Amino acid sequence: MIVNYSNDYDVECQLDTCKTYPVITDHERGEMICGGCGILLVQNMSNSSNENNGYTLESFTKLARTGPATSLAIFDQGLSTIIGSDKDCTGKALPGKTKYEFRRLRMWDQRSKSKNTAKLSKAFTLLHGMKTKLGIPNNVVENAAYIYRKAVDAKLSRGRTMASLISASLYAACREHNIPRTLDDIASAGNTNRKALSRDLRTIIRKLELNLKPHDTALFITKISNNMNLKEKTKRDAFEILKLCEKEEITAGKHPVAQAAASLYISCIMNGGKISQKKFSIESGISDVTIRNIVALINKTLKIF
Numbered sequence: 001m002i003v004n005y006s007n008d009y010d011v012e013c014q015l016d017t018c019k020t021y022p023v024i025t026d027h028e029r030g031e032m033i034c035g036g037c038g039i040l041l042v043q044n045m046s047n048s049s050n051e052n053n054g055y056t057l058e059s060f061t062k063l064a065r066t067g068p069a070t071s072l073a074i075f076d077q078g079l080s081t082i083i084g085s086d087k088d089c090t091g092k093a094l095p096g097k098t099k100y101e102f103r104r105l106r107m108w109d110q111r112s113k114s115k116n117t118a119k120l121s122k123a124f125t126l127l128h129g130m131k132t133k134l135g136i137p138n139n140v141v142e143n144a145a146y147i148y149r150k151a152v153d154a155k156l157s158r159g160r161t162m163a164s165l166i167s168a169s170l171y172a173a174c175r176e177h178n179i180p181r182t183l184d185d186i187a188s189a190g191n192t193n194r195k196a197l198s199r200d201l202r203t204i205i206r207k208l209e210l211n212l213k214p215h216d217t218a219l220f221i222t223k224i225s226n227n228m229n230l231k232e233k234t235k236r237d238a239f240e241i242l243k244l245c246e247k248e249e250i251t252a253g254k255h256p257v258a259q260a261a262a263s264l265y266i267s268c269i270m271n272g273g274k275i276s277q278k279k280f281s282i283e284s285g286i287s288d289v290t291i292r293n294i295v296a297l298i299n300k301t302l303k304i305f
Contacts, residue, residue, distance in 0.1 A: 011042055013037065013041065071142065083109060086099045086103075120152075123148060127170065130170060130186070130189040140173045140179055145169075147169040148169040151204055156200075156207060165200055166190065167186050171186045172210055175213065176210075178216055180220050218260075220256055220261075238260070238266075241298065254294060255286065261280045261281070262295045265277060265280050270304070
């Protein structure tokens with residue numbers, strides 16, 4: 001039985017055979033698991049290691065023991081100057097003259113920021129918005145911010161829009177971490193032109209000497225099948241078809257998304273599904289003619305039908 005606890009976690013498994021086994025605590029997931037049978041004993045544990053339940057940067061800085069972590073995805077890397085409200089350490093209001101001086105300090109602190117800082121702030125705001133739309137992990141966002149900073153230092157931002165350059169940096173980071181996101185997905189999330197995005201991506205790869213590996217086709221099989229709510233048997237048969245295609249070396253030079261859609265279409269037919277190539281084309285963003293040609297090539301090589 002799963003139990004929700006708030007603070008005290010003195011629990012043990014109720015089975016007699018598990019009395020001698022320890023209870024395993026997973027702080028990342030907030031769960032406690034029996035070491036004998038593996039049953040989940042406690043979930044939704046509150047993290048009491050850091051009192052950081054603040055909803056503003058200032059309150060988070062006061063409550064956290066070590067302060068907020070530095071991040072490349074923040075325009076000043078989280079090391080900004082914070083000039084608080086017009087109160088002293090005891091909570092009393094400051095005198096009028098001191099309050100006027102602090103207002104001038106805030107004003108000049110805002111005005112003294114360079115243009116590059118303002119540009120980075122806008123770019124990383126767009127980056128975090130794209131992260132939310134596409135569901136991209138934090139480590140990929142950090143890498144994308146690092147690539148964008150290198151592109152700005154190399155003066156690649158001249159003649160290019162900020163949205164296209166930050167989108168190209170995010171796509172390059174997704175390729176480095178093998179995250180299944182296509183150029184169309186990035187262009188749609190960043191509200192930029194796909195042609196300009198592809199052009200800026202080639203420039204970044206050439207100037208920064210990035211070594212990007214091709215996407216793993218199996219990840220796109222999982223993505224497309226989950227979006228279309230296909231059966232698990234259909235997904236696994238598509239993996240087997242992909243392995244046979246790689247063994248016969250007919251996947252070289254093929255678009256990974258098109259190869260995944262074609263493998264899923266063949267697997268769907270083998271399992272009695274009635275989904276047209278048009279639906280796979282709409283879901284994958286690949287033309288149905290491309291999918292039809294790859295299906296014909298797979299059928300000719302493997303002789304499935």
